[in-house]
Amino acid sequence: MSFLMGEKVVLRPVTKSDLGGSYAEWINSQDNDTFTEHAQFPHSREALEAYYDSKNATNGIWLAIVDKLSGKHVGNIELSGIDWVHRKGHYAIILGDPDAQGKGLAKEASLLLLNHAFRKLNLNRIELGVHEDNEGAIALYRRLGFVEEGRLRKALLRNGVYRDIVVMGLLADDFISAG
Numbered sequence: 001m002s003f004l005m006g007e008k009v010v011l012r013p014v015t016k017s018d019l020g021g022s023y024a025e026w027i028n029s030q031d032n033d034t035f036t037e038h039a040q041f042p043h044s045r046e047a048l049e050a051y052y053d054s055k056n057a058t059n060g061i062w063l064a065i066v067d068k069l070s071g072k073h074v075g076n077i078e079l080s081g082i083d084w085v086h087r088k089g090h091y092a093i094i095l096g097d098p099d100a101q102g103k104g105l106a107k108e109a110s111l112l113l114l115n116h117a118f119r120k121l122n123l124n125r126i127e128l129g130v131h132e133d134n135e136g137a138i139a140l141y142r143r144l145g146f147v148e149e150g151r152l153r154k155a156l157l158r159n160g161v162y163r164d165i166v167v168m169g170l171l172a173d174d175f176i177s178a179g
């Protein structure tokens, strides 16, 4: 089943069967969690099912990123906390499989979801928060058109060092005029 289709990726709803697959491995892995904080606490199958139920009960879109070449579920992307009054939402992405990174999959998946958010859901603003030293993610977000709007100063404590969360935003006019 596909929801949004690109050249390199298919975005489809996350299903309960994903919770026993590679998703469970990367959400528990200490190797790829520096900037996501996913693996601070262990995630049992039961905890993942509760998370799944909460995701599907909230106002958002939670999608699996499938690499068309390998057919593998390599990451997740979401729009959460959609506010229909002020027409805005929060975007987040993770490519949990390190082999999938650096191939343009995140950019294509993000463009598919942002296009859907602005053109189909008629949202006006998408926002996100990112660790100040997550250079790869910040490069991706700038490439998508996000601009830095401010910083939550010393909002993180990692390896004994306080770090800022950079708040970035993208407006419908800017996304649509960029084509």
Ligand SMILES: CC(C)(COP(=O)(O)OP(=O)(O)OC[C@H]1O[C@@H](n2cnc3c(N)ncnc32)[C@H](O)[C@@H]1OP(=O)(O)O)[C@@H](O)C(=O)NCCC(=O)NCCS
Pocket (backbone or CB within 6 Å): 032, 035, 036, 093, 094, 095, 096, 100, 101, 102, 103, 104, 105, 106, 107, 108, 129, 130, 131, 134, 135, 136, 137, 139, 140, 141, 143
């Ligand atoms: C951040 C992340 C989503 C990027 O995914 P990706 O598939 O590697 O990114 P893409 O290959 O689609 O690259 C998109 C653009 O960002 C740039 N980019 C990506 N990683 C980069 C890096 N480490 N340094 C510099 N630029 C980078 C690419 O050059 C590309 O720009 P281009 O179109 O001008 O060539 C992925 O590395 C990831 O999931 N990391 C772990 C989880 C995470 O940090 N999530 C974000 C939390 S806020």
